[in-house]
Amino acid sequence: MATIKDVAREAKVSIATVSRVINQDDKVRDKTREHVLAVMKTLGYQVNVNARALSTQKTATLGLVVPDISDPFFACLAKGVDSIARQHQSQVLLCTAQNSSDSEQQAIDSLLQRRCDGIILYCTHLANSVLIDIVQRYSNVVVVARNIPEIAENCIYLDDELGGQLAAEHLLALGHSRFASIMSELPIEDPKHRLSGFKTALGKQALALIEEQVTYGTPDQLGGELAVNTLLKNQQIFTALFAYNDAMAIGAISALEEAGFKVPDDISVIGFDDIYLAHYSRPKLTTLHYPVEAIAKHAALLAINKHTQIDKTAHSHSYQPTLVERQSTAFTPTAAAKQSLNKNQVERQN
Amino acid sequence: MATIKDVAREAKVSIATVSRVINQDDKVRDKTREHVLAVMKTLGYQVNVNARALSTQKTATLGLVVPDISDPFFACLAKGVDSIARQHQSQVLLCTAQNSSDSEQQAIDSLLQRRCDGIILYCTHLANSVLIDIVQRYSNVVVVARNIPEIAENCIYLDDELGGQLAAEHLLALGHSRFASIMSELPIEDPKHRLSGFKTALGKQALALIEEQVTYGTPDQLGGELAVNTLLKNQQIFTALFAYNDAMAIGAISALEEAGFKVPDDISVIGFDDIYLAHYSRPKLTTLHYPVEAIAKHAALLAINKHTQIDKTAHSHSYQPTLVERQSTAFTPTAAAKQSLNKNQVERQN
DNA sequence: AAAAAAAATGTAACCGTTTACATTTTTTTG
DNA sequence: CAAAAAAATGTAAACGGTTACATTTTTTTT
Numbered sequence: 001m002a003t004i005k006d007v008a009r010e011a012k013v014s015i016a017t018v019s020r021v022i023n024q025d026d027k028v029r030d031k032t033r034e035h036v037l038a039v040m041k042t043l044g045y046q047v048n049v050n051a052r053a054l055s056t057q058k059t060a061t062l063g064l065v066v067p068d069i070s071d072p073f074f075a076c077l078a079k080g081v082d083s084i085a086r087q088h089q090s091q092v093l094l095c096t097a098q099n100s101s102d103s104e105q106q107a108i109d110s111l112l113q114r115r116c117d118g119i120i121l122y123c124t125h126l127a128n129s130v131l132i133d134i135v136q137r138y139s140n141v142v143v144v145a146r147n148i149p150e151i152a153e154n155c156i157y158l159d160d161e162l163g164g165q166l167a168a169e170h171l172l173a174l175g176h177s178r179f180a181s182i183m184s185e186l187p188i189e190d191p192k193h194r195l196s197g198f199k200t201a202l203g204k205q206a207l208a209l210i211e212e213q214v215t216y217g218t219p220d221q222l223g224g225e226l227a228v229n230t231l232l233k234n235q236q237i238f239t240a241l242f243a244y245n246d247a248m249a250i251g252a253i254s255a256l257e258e259a260g261f262k263v264p265d266d267i268s269v270i271g272f273d274d275i276y277l278a279h280y281s282r283p284k285l286t287t288l289h290y291p292v293e294a295i296a297k298h299a300a301l302l303a304i305n306k307h308t309q310i311d312k313t314a315h316s317h318s319y320q321p322t323l324v325e326r327q328s329t330a331f332t333p334t335a336a337a338k339q340s341l342n343k344n345q346v347e348r349q350n
Numbered sequence: 351m352a353t354i355k356d357v358a359r360e361a362k363v364s365i366a367t368v369s370r371v372i373n374q375d376d377k378v379r380d381k382t383r384e385h386v387l388a389v390m391k392t393l394g395y396q397v398n399v400n401a402r403a404l405s406t407q408k409t410a411t412l413g414l415v416v417p418d419i420s421d422p423f424f425a426c427l428a429k430g431v432d433s434i435a436r437q438h439q440s441q442v443l444l445c446t447a448q449n450s451s452d453s454e455q456q457a458i459d460s461l462l463q464r465r466c467d468g469i470i471l472y473c474t475h476l477a478n479s480v481l482i483d484i485v486q487r488y489s490n491v492v493v494v495a496r497n498i499p500e501i502a503e504n505c506i507y508l509d510d511e512l513g514g515q516l517a518a519e520h521l522l523a524l525g526h527s528r529f530a531s532i533m534s535e536l537p538i539e540d541p542k543h544r545l546s547g548f549k550t551a552l553g554k555q556a557l558a559l560i561e562e563q564v565t566y567g568t569p570d571q572l573g574g575e576l577a578v579n580t581l582l583k584n585q586q587i588f589t590a591l592f593a594y595n596d597a598m599a600i601g602a603i604s605a606l607e608e609a610g611f612k613v614p615d616d617i618s619v620i621g622f623d624d625i626y627l628a629h630y631s632r633p634k635l636t637t638l639h640y641p642v643e644a645i646a647k648h649a650a651l652l653a654i655n656k657h658t659q660i661d662k663t664a665h666s667h668s669y670q671p672t673l674v675e676r677q678s679t680a681f682t683p684t685a686a687a688k689q690s691l692n693k694n695q696v697e698r699q700n
Numbered sequence: 701a702a703a704a705a706a707a708a709t710g711t712a713a714c715c716g717t718t719t720a721c722a723t724t725t726t727t728t729t730g
Numbered sequence: 731c732a733a734a735a736a737a738a739t740g741t742a743a744a745c746g747g748t749t750a751c752a753t754t755t756t757t758t759t760t
Contacts (some may be wrong), residue, residue: 001465001488003746014710019748029756044487050409051746052398054715059400070429072422079420082446091460094444096432110441112396115351137394138351177705221630249628280571280600282632335642353716364740369718377728377738401716405746703758708755717745725738730731 002043011039019164022047048322050340053115060090062300063111063119063336065104069096071220071294072275073245074122077144080296081120090117099186101125112138120296124188142303145190146294147318151246156299156317160190163199163288164242167270169239170206170286170323172205174268179209180238182227182248184219191216191244198242212236219244231260239267241333246271250281253328264330274324283327291319324338352393353457353552361389372397385462403465409650410440412650413461413469415454421448421570423595423624423642424472427494430646431470451475462488470494470646492653494645495540497668506667507648510540513638513671514547514592516698517620519675520636521590522555524618525682529559530588532577532598535566541594544622548592562586569594574601582609589682596621601629603678614680633677641669642664680684 007013013036020028021036028036039044039045054057062085077130082092083128093116095107104126111119119141123131128148135141135151147157171179181198181214183191197207217223224243228251231238241256243249249271253263259268269288271278278285298319301309354372356363363386370378371386378386390397403409411436416424418698428444430585435442443466445457455478461469469491475480478498485491485501497507531548533541550560565580567573573595577602591606593599599621603613611617621628621637628635628692648669651659 001462006747015508015747016711016749017709020709023748027708032708046459048404048465048746049460049463050403050465051715052748053749054398054404054717054746055401057715069419070422070425072420072425075420075422075425078444079418079446082419082444086446091464092444094432094442096436098431110399112351113399114441115398115400221626237452262599275625276571277630280627281630321402356714365717366719367739370739373718379738384740390741398716401745402718404716405718405749565740704759706757708753710753711751713750715741715749718735719742719744721741721743723737723740724734727734727736729760730735 001046001048002040002045004045005162006043007036007039007045010043011036020089028292057115059115059117060088061093061114061116062090062303062319063093063095063114063116063333064109064290065095065097065111065119065121065123067097067099067122067124069094071247071274072277073273073290076275077122077296080293081300083293084297084304085097088306090304091223093254095125097125099125101127101130105130108134108141118142118305119299120299120303121227124186140303140305144299145188147189150253152317156302156319158190158290158295158319158321160202160321161197163272163290164194165201166197166201166288166321166323167242167272168198169196169266170325171242171270171330172201172207173242174329176240176268176324177207177332178238179207179242180213180230180231180236180239181209181215181242182224182244183214184244184248185216186219187211187221194242194244213238217248220247221254224248225255226251227254229259240268241328243269243271245273246275246277246281246285246287249285249287249328250277253281253283265333266331268290268329268332270329272321278324278326281328286326287324288321289324290321295319351398353398354397355397355659356393357386357389357395361386387638388414396462398532399534407465409465410438411464411466411468412440412653413442413445413464413466413547413647414441415445415447415457415461415469415471415473417447417449417474419471419543420446421597422627423623423640427646428623430643431650432645434647434650434654437654440654444669447473450477451477451480454649455480458484458491466490466613468492468650468655470653474538490653490655492649494649499567502667504652505525506652506669508540508640508669508671510543510587510636510671511547511550511678513622513640514544514549515671516547516638516671517544517549517592517622518548518551518632520675520679521592521618521620522551524590524679525684526587526590526618527682529590529592530563530581531559531565532574532602533564533566533583534569534594535573535596536569541566543591545592563588570597571601574598575605576601578605579609589621590679591617593619593621594623595623596631596635598633599635599637599678603633606681614678616683618679618682620679622671628674628676631678636676636679637674638671639674640671645669653667 008018063097064081066317085092097104097107101274104123122144132150135154143155217227271285274287274289278287311326354365354368357368414431432442447457448455454473472494482500485504493505495507565577567577599619621635624637624639628637
């Protein structure tokens, strides 16, 4: 592949002049520039950005670590990061970590070794202490979906506790009183926070969610199916189910319908994330919207130190989920009856 | 960030020795190695792979261009490429091209500039002539989902024509005789091939698909909805619908049910790709399986010139789709009646 | 048209590695 | 224990760019 030297030789100018043409420096005579550009074209010259990075100490690269890029949630995250990268003439270097802390550590090392201008981490296995160490050493690292006090400035996360509360409040408003939940078994904090928020809101109505009504599984469709089957096998009775995410919720609906329950007529199911799966499924999922693209963008800007472009009035480091009502939740049969009674009364009054 | 010089100075050895430690060269005394490793650790040293790339002319990077990473089809493609990259101690550099040939060209340039060891392209806008030029100049470029004779050795693609045929044969076997199709409006060849195969198979039964029974849209859920609505508005009558991909098929089902048709009872819908959407949707989609991960892996190996690891007996440069029967297709009402008649007769005979 | 000022171009050091080759140190051999 | 052989370490040139500074060329001024 042609180098700057080849171009310089061919164009009979110095490499400095070629470099100026490449970098659109205006201190080049038009005639020279055109000549050099022509030579570059015939040689198919492409600047070597690795060499440039060495001398400028900038790589125009944003590193991203996610567990699995084929999961639509992370694909959306990647999309958000990519859009910021694009705005800053940068590219995304994608690392998938295969669900182990070793693999996550490796991914991070390889991004550091590439001297990414910024690094965004969605880690599900690495311990807080490791992340703290990394962020303190390398300040261009941002941690997504974790709230670690020691490195609060480099964390962007969703208020999962609030999400759990909103889910519970929605189901309570529909008249439900018997709940169950299926959560992710991964060693991260989100499921704990979501569940804790859910329980808090139930507690306010003097309702509870006991241990037997919660089962765990992998945060995907299959995990949802299995988790619901465990609930059913254990004879748990419930009319409303809170799932860790949309994929699990969809798996849950499958398993429930397989078992003869109608969603939402017999059982209401609420998901989390609001990735586009939620639209595709039948019934369309009621879920909590996770502003993942906004979070991704915020994280990316933070990572490349473009704080100025972040709308700080709108968001601190914490984002809030919002309820999206679709068709997988409904009034409980009894509540529905009451509701229609009320409606009749209202109609009669009119 | 610490450099090799810092380590050398601190460890009181030459940079060559440090380099040998980094690269696990065995010509280093154990004692020296341990000492250097210790210094590297305290300094938090990470090798600068850009500098290394300059000197070794290898970047351990695989470039990938796709239209949109949040589309699960491309996310699967990325996953396949990533898995090969991982096997070769490499990383994936992801470029999304925003549905324009300019954007695609830019993405390719930026990957060339990074001197990726191999480059995999899924381009939906760039003309064949441009791709031919690129591949002829840079032999480590592989084009996915295109069959361009001039650069056949660097193309990996699906036999879309066969896919269309299989779809038609499946619907014919279910007794259908009135067809419609919704295809992608993007300027690529896949939809043409799929439709052509579909028509060929219909032709063999002296059936046809006229122009009015085909509408076009963006290859996503919304595009599917709109395309079906156009069909319905134009009073097209059909009992079987062939969609360009699963997302359009799901959109189509939405629109059909909205219009009062039951899928598959009134109208059968067949998709294409068999991405996991196909499982999530209700009814689960009958579709043509697109071995996208296998194709991605094959392309990645080809791009990094590891021909030896490709199972050539199993696959040339062309892959074949396979029919996956799920629940979105069924016998036509009349055929269903006949079928049950046959069944009764068989039962009576027994 | 010569001198001064401005613009264009060139020279060379540097970025952080790897690696062939030179040199020094250690081990083996007789 | 000295010489030879082997092993370990160091030196310096490359890799392909950028850029401060020096030099040359062109333009402006008088």
